[in-house]
Amino acid sequence: MKHFNKAFAASTLAVLTGMGVFTGSAFTATPIEASIQQITGEVRLIIKRELPSGEINYEKRMVPADEAETREALLLQDPSVLLVERDTLAFSPIPMVSPIPATSQALLDGGDPVDYSDPDYLNQPYFKADETYNSRLSEAHGRIRFTNRIRIGIIDGGYVRSPEVTYSEGSFIHFGSTSNQFYNDDPEIACGEGASTHGDQVSQIAAANSNNGIGIAGATQNADIVAASALGCFGNGTLGDAADQIRWLSGATISGLSDISEPVNIINLSLTAQTSCPTYMQDSVNYALDRGITVVAAAGNDTNDAANYAPANCDGVIAVAATQSDGSIASYSNLGAPVSVSAQGSQMAVYIDGRRGITSGTSFASPLVAGIIAAAMSERPNLTPAEIATIIAGSGKPLNDDVSGFGSGILDSMIFMDGAGVPREAVTAQSALSGEREQYQEALTHPAAAAFLQAETGTSGACELYQADGRFLESQGADDSIAVFSVGAGEPLLPTDSTATLINSTPGEDRLIITQADIDEASASGRQIGVANCNLTTGSNCSVKANVKAFDPAKITLPAICS
Amino acid sequence: MLQTLPTPILTALAGIALSGCLSDVNKLSMLPEPTGNKPFLVGWEMRTSDTSAKDAHKKLYRRYNKAVDVAAAKIGWTLEQRVLANASNLSTTSDPERFRSASSYSINAPDLGCEITVSADDRVTPNCIVSVNVGGLISAETPEGVKMITADAWAFDQSMAHFIRLQSSDNRQLPVAEFSKLVSANLPASIFLYKPNDDKTWLNNGNVVVPE
Numbered sequence: 001m002k003h004f005n006k007a008f009a010a011s012t013l014a015v016l017t018g019m020g021v022f023t024g025s026a027f028t029a030t031p032i033e034a035s036i037q038q039i040t041g042e043v044r045l046i047i048k049r050e051l052p053s054g055e056i057n058y059e060k061r062m063v064p065a066d067e068a069e070t071r072e073a074l075l076l077q078d079p080s081v082l083l084v085e086r087d088t089l090a091f092s093p094i095p096m097v098s099p100i101p102a103t104s105q106a107l108l109d110g111g112d113p114v115d116y117s118d119p120d121y122l123n124q125p126y127f128k129a130d131e132t133y134n135s136r137l138s139e140a141h142g143r144i145r146f147t148n149r150i151r152i153g154i155i156d157g158g159y160v161r162s163p164e165v166t167y168s169e170g171s172f173i174h175f176g177s178t179s180n181q182f183y184n185d186d187p188e189i190a191c192g193e194g195a196s197t198h199g200d201q202v203s204q205i206a207a208a209n210s211n212n213g214i215g216i217a218g219a220t221q222n223a224d225i226v227a228a229s230a231l232g233c234f235g236n237g238t239l240g241d242a243a244d245q246i247r248w249l250s251g252a253t254i255s256g257l258s259d260i261s262e263p264v265n266i267i268n269l270s271l272t273a274q275t276s277c278p279t280y281m282q283d284s285v286n287y288a289l290d291r292g293i294t295v296v297a298a299a300g301n302d303t304n305d306a307a308n309y310a311p312a313n314c315d316g317v318i319a320v321a322a323t324q325s326d327g328s329i330a331s332y333s334n335l336g337a338p339v340s341v342s343a344q345g346s347q348m349a350v351y352i353d354g355r356r357g358i359t360s361g362t363s364f365a366s367p368l369v370a371g372i373i374a375a376a377m378s379e380r381p382n383l384t385p386a387e388i389a390t391i392i393a394g395s396g397k398p399l400n401d402d403v404s405g406f407g408s409g410i411l412d413s414m415i416f417m418d419g420a421g422v423p424r425e426a427v428t429a430q431s432a433l434s435g436e437r438e439q440y441q442e443a444l445t446h447p448a449a450a451a452f453l454q455a456e457t458g459t460s461g462a463c464e465l466y467q468a469d470g471r472f473l474e475s476q477g478a479d480d481s482i483a484v485f486s487v488g489a490g491e492p493l494l495p496t497d498s499t500a501t502l503i504n505s506t507p508g509e510d511r512l513i514i515t516q517a518d519i520d521e522a523s524a525s526g527r528q529i530g531v532a533n534c535n536l537t538t539g540s541n542c543s544v545k546a547n548v549k550a551f552d553p554a555k556i557t558l559p560a561i562c563s
Numbered sequence: 564m565l566q567t568l569p570t571p572i573l574t575a576l577a578g579i580a581l582s583g584c585l586s587d588v589n590k591l592s593m594l595p596e597p598t599g600n601k602p603f604l605v606g607w608e609m610r611t612s613d614t615s616a617k618d619a620h621k622k623l624y625r626r627y628n629k630a631v632d633v634a635a636a637k638i639g640w641t642l643e644q645r646v647l648a649n650a651s652n653l654s655t656t657s658d659p660e661r662f663r664s665a666s667s668y669s670i671n672a673p674d675l676g677c678e679i680t681v682s683a684d685d686r687v688t689p690n691c692i693v694s695v696n697v698g699g700l701i702s703a704e705t706p707e708g709v710k711m712i713t714a715d716a717w718a719f720d721q722s723m724a725h726f727i728r729l730q731s732s733d734n735r736q737l738p739v740a741e742f743s744k745l746v747s748a749n750l751p752a753s754i755f756l757y758k759p760n761d762d763k764t765w766l767n768n769g770n771v772v773v774p775e
Binding site for chain 2: 235
């Protein structure tokens, strides 16, 4: 990765200034980078003229800087004038400071709420934007591309064939019986009519197929759902079977079962048993955590202390209490120290036996949280269980109720995405030559300008320079920097991330230049590029919530001069 | 529809089916036979004017478990209650058809080869169990206090069955018929058992019911 010092941006701009590219507001420089224009208040014009004899002649004129544009225009009206350039200290370490193009605009991309066409979508309050007491998931979905498939293991019972949930694979462990069949109507399961569909309902909340004309929208999209049945046909089973399913989902070999094709990323357990966390369950949870798999569990529905219910009370588990859609606690929900976070669990719309249904319980709050985690992981697949737990602890908001023991509060998916380093918006890269005048085409290839660019940037021409515009970041301060940086694939888009590499920064400024080579290098290794407006020294305000945005090189539009 | 009181209840044992609360055995011909792939049946006559379905549910759950406990003691088995996941997990849903409770017992009966092993990590592993499941009652109100409209009707074929089931994990032969009769004998006279997997007969007070 090539690192550019602060002088790069300004010196590059100086070259372009010399070519008469920029107009508009002043570009502030540090004192040591003072330009000749700042020193003398004049600009030297180099005029290329064809004499009557056919001979080419160059002449130089010093003109007041504020008259340069007018003088250039007048000169270009002379038929003998082929070109007017501005002289620069092209090979000087002290570059010129220039105005920047007024035409530069950073375009916002994403960040708007996403809606779904599913018929019961409007009955999913946890998607609703701007909700004080709910998860406002539609806003978070506006930030996520869902390009990475995240795998969610649902340990439950009662899986049915339905267009609402597509199971990628599954297994069955129930009192000594094992099978890789898992649907209620599979021959080896044979639940018969009227069996529980609990597991399917839980799966729907987490990742129902969306925009499919039926049912609801899932809390995440493009996910692999793995059905791990441990509750049998009637919705109950033993913790021992559930513990074995945790191991199977984590990639362990379980006697009687084919190994899972690939371990899951998240495990949801919408089940509880009134007991302290057994050793075998804690060991299984640890087995999953050690493999980077996050474990989410329902707090339980007995209006009791969650500390008495496993697996919610096991160490390392994200235990979820249930709220009503208005933010009050659900009357049945267990609460207490083990609870990590709360989410809506009452009056949850689901699709049951081909009909609309409403169901309630911490069983459904838990997969809502699991789905939100999966959505974040589709952008940040490297998040560890410990990191997720930390982010969860900071992503809750107060309940509309006077209770305690609800963890960090109602999970706000927008805050969670902030914590996970998912940018709220993207700024679009623009060519630094936006607004270029055709008359200066030759200047782009002028030997002096070309040499300078090559020496300073490694580029062959100004067409390979791009501008990051920090003006569209929401908060700017004089002590902050505008920085373009990259982070590793799947890592939080934060300039303070351990994988972050600074491409270029400009203190106290709102625009800077990077090169195509920077973009290519970052893109080739799958790194993500971001623009930050914060204090890079202290890390202050360097969060994606307001001051960091994605830099989207895919939407660069080059001016005609570069084609 | 039966017109008699008290509330009739039919329950199935897996191997044992529960039925119940018929005031007159002469009406046994009205007892339903299971159809389709349903291992168990349950039926009762809902009356909203007295005991709520939720209270009835709890009462039935206690009676079934007590009957199992007494029957096991009489047959010489030692039972150990298992810690079930979601023993009542759906009891707080607002979907009344999924109101239910469950319990399960490990059986220690060396003469049958039924043993309970406890591993070093606390895991209890039996090879024979008896399960009790109480479900399918239409709740008169949700646990959150929302009143539900219910009608007086037999509730056969509701989704969640009542059953008491003997099961072994190693296909061990278990004395289902004997145990069924003992369970039936320890249930109130109003409750009838059906044995869909055995000889498809009804039991009441520990005896096979002979239809009219």
